Amino acid sequence: MSKFVKDDHPHGHNHEHEHECDHSHGGKKEVILFFTGIAAFLIALFVNGGAIQAALFITSLVLSGYHIIMEGILDTFRQTIKRKKFMPNIHILMTLAAVGAVIIGEYMEAALLILIFGGAHFLEHYAEDKSNKEITNLIKINPTTARRVIENGKTEIVDVAELRIGDKLSVLNGDQIPTDGIVVSGTSAVDQSSITGESIPVEKQAGDVLYGSTMNGAGTLMMEVTKDSSETVISKIIELVSQTKNNMSKTAAFIKKIEPIYVTIVLFLTPIFFLLGYLVMHWSAYDSFYRTMVFLIATSPCALAVTDIPATLSAISNLAKRGVLFKGGSYLSNLSDLTAVAFDKTGTLTTGKPVVTEVYFGGETTEIQQQEFEKIIVSMESKSNHPLAEAIMKYYAAVATIELEVENVLGVGLIARAEDTTYKIGKPNSYHTIPADIQNQTTQLENEGKTVVYFGTEDTVLALLAIQDIPKETSKAAIQYFKKQQIHTVMLTGDAKRTGEAIGRQLAIDEVRGNVMPEEKATIISELKKTYPVMAMVGDGVNDAPALVTADIGVAMGEGTDIAIDVADAVLMKNDLSKFAYTHRLAKKLRKIVWQNITFALAVVVLLVVSNVIGQMNMTLAVIFHEGSTLAVIFNGLRLLKGIKEI
Structure with a gap:
């Protein structure tokens, strides 16, 4: 693919989602050490105190916390050297808290802290792997x-x-x-x-x-x-979805950015907290140190760090199962703020294939004559390769053909002779005299944006056929949804304005722009963005590519051209706009869950810190509450794997 993350996107990200140092949290060695540590912890619970129990708890801490301690120390050191400024991570807080607990002899609490934190850490990565399953499975189904x-x-x-x-x-x-x-x-x-x-x-x-x-x-x-x-x-899909890991939402990117700043502040406040407790609150040295370790645990942003990414990946995974593929979390997140959406007409809102919508025979035509005329129409059109001929043949699929010599006359239409009469199928301007009833029907149908074709003899119009590229039922449902959400809808089409407005009326679209040249679509999107801050563009053709790039979220139809899929931010693999409406609903649900997670994570931190200051919190409860909040946040995000109820 030529382009995935657009440089000129105001929201485009090129963040490094993963840790910059490669740590395998689910590696075989780490898993073996973790479960060996659990075994040591369980054995220690049955040992009646003394040096052996303490040794078992410390063994549990070291084995289960191996990846936590190494990442806490090594990543902090490496990132500090690389960035040339202090860059601590969450793991260093947990490591320091565990070491502090060992210093004051709270061996079980130290081991429990690392066990639960390490378990939550494994679960976080399991959650991300689970969320990515639908996407990464695409690689496995690639034929060999x-x-x-x-x-x-x-x-x-x-x-x-x-x-x-x-x-x-x-x-x-x-x-x-x-x-x-x-x-x-x-x-x-x-x-x-x-x-x-x-x-x-x-x-x-x-x-x-x-x-x-x-x-x-x-x-x-x-x-x-x-x-x-x-x-x-x-x-192309495999290349497309590979972008999801490198493109985070604004919330996830912000959390990732402030993590080292937050940890630095906590490390700065930790000795101050100890001194305030010892000198101002008059706690004992042991009590001050103990509560300081609880403070370290309480203020660690573990839950905050997983408020967004597992939820976003779960939503992306759910959409992938429904044939909607996103190139990154930022685009899905932005969709929840959507204020307007522009649609290409042909193939996006409509079927892209013309169909016969009405047939009208002159008032004096008998039923027997009509049947004969239909045979002649079908027989003439069967010799044509014009796109409209296919629509007529499909409409009259049950009518048998007869053998006719058909001539295609440029500027006139099809001409054939049957039973000593010359018949003609052509545009209205190919006839000089048109009966009043035919003319009235023509005016009405053309005002509805339909293409009218006449059938008759050399001089007399006998019938007309109205042909139109009709809207999809799924398009009607999608437009209705966006209108209920008070999202402005726009149709951009190269067709005549009258044709576009006719389709627009059928779909109840807010605004129709007709006679739009391909190069004008991007300009119109830029113009609309002045009024509507978050614009989406949905299209399927080469001529839609510039507009897809210009929009905040470009959505390509999967049956469209390669270039449209290349430059878009998301792809609807099945040309079904109801899936786009579902995606918007899921994006709003994702935003709601992320804010639920952030609010809950911060509330738990405040509760633990206040309880610690007033002496109502011990280390064991702090560990359980804090790491429990991390698990709750992860599981809340995983709910999006099931998606939302379709309407």
Whole structure:
């Protein structure tokens, strides 16, 4: 992909999500040490005091806290050297608190602190891994081999990377489609859920598009490769989702940025807290030191650090299951602040394929004549390759054709002769005399943005057909949702303004901009952003790419062009705008959960500090409350793995 995180995005991030030093929190060695430490702790509980019990608790602390202590000391040292300023992390606070507890002889509390903190730390990383499962599984479903058909009709098993555009492949029943292409022969139902999110297999026949990584059903297909393996939809998705780890929300980025500052402040306040307790509050030296260790535990921002990322990754994972892919948490987070959304028309709001909406025969046409005329219309259109011909043929699918010689006359239309009469299908301006009832119908239908085609003899118009690219039902539901949310909706179309406004009325869109040239779309988005601070753009074509880049959140339709998918911030793999409405609802839920987490995490810190000062908190309770709040925050974020109820 050429572009993922846009440099000119006001909200674009290039933060390093992971720790800059590579620590494997779920590595085999760390896991073995952690559980060995738990065993030592449990044995110590059954030892009746003395040096052996103390030794077992210290052993538990060292083994279970190995990765905590090493990260606390080494990361702080390395980051301080690298940044040339003091850069402590959360782990150093926990390490100091545990060491302090050992100094005053609270061996069990020291071990318990590290055990629970270490367990929460493992759970945090497990939560992130769990959240990423739907996304990282995409890499596993990327096909590796294909059955290539060679000259003598036989097949050979080759690596997908060896395939070239134009190669013919055999896809047997139950096979994975090896790469993107088109069906040459055969019919089958293909499970496209891994790409489009569609739960029902799609029937495929000659000429239909196939996506690599999807699963063939019971039929056998012959296909032709249309894309290099590195350019397939699945390859682009894998590249796309790899961006999620490197693009945090503004909240997560802010927390990450202030973490070393916060820890530094806590370390600065720790000796002050001890001196105030000893000199001002007149606590004993032991009591002052004990409460200072509780202060270290209480003020550690463990829960605050996990308020955003697990929740965001859970939401991204849930969307991935529904065929909505985001390139980073910042874009999903920004979506909750959406104030306006602009839509391309063709293929985004509409089906992208014209259909016959009305047929009107002149008032004097009998039913028998109408049936005969329909046969002639279908027979004439069957000889045309015009896009509108396909719509007419589909409308009259049940009508049998008759053999006619058809001529396509430039500027006039189709001309054919049947039973000594010459018939013509063409635009209204190809006729000089038009009956009043036909003219009235034409005016009304054209005002509705429909294309009108006439059928008649050389001089007389006998019937008209109205054709239109109609809105999708899912588009209507999505627009209705955004209007309820008081989000301004705009349609941008290159069609005539009258055509665009007709579709706009059907969808109840707030604003329609017609006759828009491709290069004007980005300018219009910039103009709208002056009124609507957070703009989204939804489109599918090459001409939408500049607007997708200009918008705060660019959303590409998955069946659109590669360039639109490349520059967008999110992709709707199935061209279904109801999924975009769902995404907005989930983004709002994500924002709510993040603020719940932040409020809860800060409240627990305040409660523990106040309780400690007034003498109502001991180290064991502080550990349980503090680390319990971390677990609660993680589990609250994980709720988004289930998503929200669809409406």
